[in-house]
Every structure is written in structure tokens, then in C-alpha cells.
Amino acid sequence: NAGVTQTPKFQVLKTGQSMTLQCAQDMNHNSMYWYRQDPGMGLRLIYYSASEGTTDKGEVPNGYNVSRLNKREFSLRLESAAPSQTSVYFCASIRLAGMNTGELFFGEGSRLTVL
Amino acid sequence: GQQVMQIPQYQHVQEGEDFTTYCNSSTTLSNIQWYKQRPGGHPVFLIQLVKSGEVKKQKRLTFQFGEAKKNSSLHITATQTTDVGTYFCADNSDYKLSFGAGTTVTVRA
Numbered sequence: 001n002a003g004v005t006q007t008p009k010f011q012v013l014k015t016g017q018s019m020t021l022q023c024a025q026d027m028n029h030n031s032m033y034w035y036r037q038d039p040g041m042g043l044r045l046i047y048y049s050a051s052e053g054t055t056d057k058g059e060v061p062n063g064y065n066v067s068r069l070n071k072r073e074f075s076l077r078l079e080s081a082a083p084s085q086t087s088v089y090f091c092a093s094i095r096l097a098g099m100n101t102g103e104l105f106f107g108e109g110s111r112l113t114v115l
Numbered sequence: 116g117q118q119v120m121q122i123p124q125y126q127h128v129q130e131g132e133d134f135t136t137y138c139n140s141s142t143t144l145s146n147i148q149w150y151k152q153r154p155g156g157h158p159v160f161l162i163q164l165v166k167s168g169e170v171k172k173q174k175r176l177t178f179q180f181g182e183a184k185k186n187s188s189l190h191i192t193a194t195q196t197t198d199v200g201t202y203f204c205a206d207n208s209d210y211k212l213s214f215g216a217g218t219t220v221t222v223r224a
Contacts, residue, residue, distance in 0.1 A: 042214050043217075045214075
């Protein structure tokens with residue numbers, strides 16, 4: 001099994017450009033997440049999807065949109081990139097959050113630089 | 116902001132020594148998870164604690180959940196260079212799965 005697959009792994013954007021980070025999991029998980037990681041800030045939740053058909057804002061949603069395309073896929077879109085969005089982005093999934101149903105599986109991360 | 120607070124933010128340890136990192140919450144947690152992230156890598160699940168006062172061990176790592184379920188700790192004995200990385204706790208009480216800021220561990224050989 002591939003687990004959680006994120007694309008692209010690296011991306012450089014100019015301010016104002018848009019892009020979509022793709023994430024797919026093959027573990028039949030219900031809940032999916034997008035986090036960003038900045039030095040000293042830990043993992044901050046951008047958006048999450050508790051189950052197919054639902055999405056909710058996390059701690060730092062401004063400047064982002066998400067789509068839960070189906071049970072497998074959860075994409076993150078930057079409509080107009082800003083230098084403050086330079087970060088490492090992680091997608092993660094879990095069978096069902098909030099329950100004793102196991103662990104979060106993370107993708108390998110997408111390193112985004114906005115110039 | 117983050118619901119769970121981790122201290123210390125950085126831990127510099129002499130190889131062979133022990134250390135402890137702490138995770139504290141202002142609210143009662145239904146369960147808490149711990150993850151480790153190696154430099155340049157992604158977080159990897161270590162353990163989940165559910166019961167009040169629960170203690171679990173994985174080789175040199177000991178995890179504890181407080182009696183009031185508002186804090187947790189990770190104690191590493193006889194630190195090795197393989198312990199280098201950032202350790203995160205995560206509140207799995209609801210769908211949000213919020214992480215603490217992490218404790219970054221470096222080891223002096």
C-alpha cells in the first residue's frame with residue numbers, strides 16, 4: 001500500500017500565482033487533514049474533512065480552500081499565493097478522528113516557496 | 116491557538132542521559148497521541164493513551180497520561196543518537212486533531 005501520497009513534493013511560486021496540492025490515501029480512511037509546518041510552530045491545522053462530503057476550518061484557514069473530492073482525495077488550493085504561505089504542507093488521514101481508531105498517517109510533505 | 120502546550124521547545128541531551136518532555140492541556144482530553152518526526156521527514160505515530168493514569172512503554176520510551184487526563188509525558192532513558200527529532204503530542208478528543216508545537220531533541224555524542 002502507498003499510504004498517503006502528496007503531490008507535488010516541491011514547488012516554487014510567485015506572489016499571486018495559484019496552485020493546488022493533491023493528496024490521496026488508499027487506506028479507506030474517513031478523516032483527512034491538511035497541516036502546515038513552520039520552524040518553531042509545530043503542525044498547524046489548515047482544514048480538515050471529518051468524513052466524505054464535509055470540510056471544516058482549522059486553526060489557520062485564511063488564504064486556502066479545500067475540496068474533498070471523494071473518500072480517497074483531499075486537495076488544498078492556494079488561490080493567490082503570498083510569501084507568508086511559504087511552508088511545508090502535510091496531508092494526513094485517520095480511520096476516524098476523535099475515536100480510539102488508530103493513528104494519523106502522514107504524506108511525505110510538500111515544500112512550497114512563494115517568492 | 117494550540118490547545119495542547121508542549122515543554123520544553125528544545126532539549127539538548129548528552130548521549131546516555133535521560134530526559135522528559137511534557138504535554139499540557141487546559142481541558143480534559145479523551146485521548147492523546149504521540150508522534151516523532153525525524154529531521155527532513157514526516158511525523159510518525161508512536162503511541163496513543165486513553166485511560167487516566169495510563170503508562171505505556173516502548174523499549175527506552177515511557178509514556179504517561181495524567182490522572183486528570185490534562186497532561187501527558189514522554190520519558191526517554193539512555194538517550195541515543197537515533198532519538199534525534201521532534202516529538203509531538205496530539206489531542207485526539209475531537210475531529211480537529213490538534214498538535215502541540217513539539218519538543219526538538221538534539222543529542223551530543
